[in-house]
Amino acid sequence: xxxxxxxxxxxxxxxxxGGMAWxxxxxxxxxxxxxGGLGLIGAASAPAEVVREEIRKxxxxxxxxxxxxxxxxxxxxxxxxxxxVEEGVRVVTTGAGNPAKxxxxxxxxxxxxxxxxxxxxxxxMMERAGADAVVAEGMESGGHIGATTTFALIPQTVDAxxxxxxxxxxxxxxxxxAAAFMLGAEAVQMGTRFVAAKESIVHPNYKEKIIKAxxxxxxxxxxxxxxxxxxxxxxxxxxxxxxxxxxxxxxxLEKLTLGSLxxxxxxxxxxxxxxMAGQIxxxxxxxxxxxxxxxxxxxxxxxxxxxx
Numbered sequence: 001x002x003x004x005x006x007x008x009x010x011x012x013x014x015x016x017x018g019g020m021a022w023x024x025x026x027x028x029x030x031x032x033x034x035x036g037g038l039g040l041i042g043a044a045s046a047p048a049e050v051v052r053e054e055i056r057k058x059x060x061x062x063x064x065x066x067x068x069x070x071x072x073x074x075x076x077x078x079x080x081x082x083x084x085v086e087e088g089v090r091v092v093t094t095g096a097g098n099p100a101k102x103x104x105x106x107x108x109x110x111x112x113x114x115x116x117x118x119x120x121x122x123x124x125m126m127e128r129a130g131a132d133a134v135v136a137e138g139m140e141s142g143g144h145i146g147a148t149t150t151f152a153l154i155p156q157t158v159d160a161x162x163x164x165x166x167x168x169x170x171x172x173x174x175x176x177x178a179a180a181f182m183l184g185a186e187a188v189q190m191g192t193r194f195v196a197a198k199e200s201i202v203h204p205n206y207k208e209k210i211i212k213a214x215x216x217x218x219x220x221x222x223x224x225x226x227x228x229x230x231x232x233x234x235x236x237x238x239x240x241x242x243x244x245x246x247x248x249x250x251x252x253l254e255k256l257t258l259g260s261l262x263x264x265x266x267x268x269x270x271x272x273x274x275x276m277a278g279q280i281x282x283x284x285x286x287x288x289x290x291x292x293x294x295x296x297x298x299x300x301x302x303x304x305x306x307x308x
Contacts, residue, residue: 001298003186004164008112008132009091010065012036013298015177016135016166017290018191019069019093020143020276021045022265023202026054030061031199031290039066039290040093048079055087065090067114072097085109093135096144100129116168118146118153120160127161134161135189138169142192142278145169145220145230151183158184172280174300181305192278198289203268206275213281221257225250232275236260 003014015037017024021044029039041058043051051068058066068089070080073096081102084092092099092106095116099106106113107130115126116135123134136157138150146153150169158165167180168189180188194200196207209232221240222228231237240256257274264273288296 001302005133005166005187008164009038009067011038013294014166014187015294015297016040016093016187016189017194018168018189019043019067019095020191020195021071022261023191023195023200024069025201026058026061028194028197028200028290029066030058031197032194032294033058033062033064033066035289035291035294036064037290037294038091040091041066041068043068043070043074043076043080045071045074045076046080048076048083051080052083052087055083055089067091067093067112069093069095070099071095072099078102081105084111098125098129099131103130114166117157118148120153120156123157123161123165127163131163133164133166133186135166135168136185137189138167139230140170140279141168142195142218142230142276142281145228151179154180154183154185170278170280172278172283174297174302174304176280177297177301178304181301191276192281193284193293194290195277196284196287197293198287202265205268205270206264206273207287209270209275210277210281210284211286213277213284215279215282218277218279218281222253225253229274229276230278232277232281234273234275235271236274 013036017032017039019040019042021042024042029041032039041054091112093114112132114133117123136153138153139145154167164186166187167185171188172193196210219233220228224244260274263269264275
């Protein structure tokens with residue numbers, strides 16, 4: 001299971017945990033890293049000093065490599081970019097923007113930069129900007145999504161760039177890892193499977209919804225606003241989609257979802273909260289530890305690949 005990604009990041013297994021807002025905090029990141037993958041702290045919209053505290057707490061729990069995911073539209077992004085350097089974080093993944101203006105800062109500090117992309121054009125742009133690898137994320141994933149499926153996006157991205165490609169979206173088991181490898185990816189990033197991990201701080205109500213989910217239980221909101229988000233169906237998504245059909249403006253829709261992810265993750269509100277999860281949720285059947293998840297996925301993938 002050695003690839004350019006495992007060598008680049010200094011990890012044992014080619015498995016990366018998604019940098020999910022409110023979910024990807026120091027406990028989960030450290031557990032994934034201790035299990036041989038790469039854990040990520042999701043900076044989301046947090047102030048820089050909160051991110052600094054999360055980094056330091058993670059260091060107390062693991063001596064293995066871990067990273068920080070930075071949403072570049074976050075007003076605090078410039079300060080968080082600096083904190084990453086000051087705290088000696090070795091890996092940054094980015095979303096919602098172009099990290100080019102931070103590239104020199106990070107490169108000088110030896111930080112590996114891995115943008116999340118949803119198109120071949122963006123992958124090429126990130127390679128030119130100096131990215132060390134890209135996460136190519138298909139529309140099957142939970143949270144903010146692009147318009148191309150993982151199965152179509154991965155091989156086209158692999159053909160278009162020289163840097164390693166990490167597959168994301170619709171991956172939750174060894175079959176997904178093996179398939180990603182066959183498509184040319186050199187690692188996978190998973191979110192939904194880790195939301196339901198034992199070390200995840202996500203409320204039990206939210207985890208239960210994922211574990212009980214069927215293949216048709218996710219939906220996409222925000223298609224009319226240009227900000228599509230995949231989550232599990234509930235009363236909030238039904239109301240959101242009703243308002244969309246009636247032509248509600250962006251601000252009215254934003255009011256409906258304001259603070260809704262926190263409601264789901266922290267308070268366990270599975271009716272009015274946003275239950276971000278990918279289409280693969282139907283494959284998540286139990287609450288495993290991060291070590292159990294990674295060992296199962298890697299072990300099953302190795303068996304499949306040996307049989308090819």
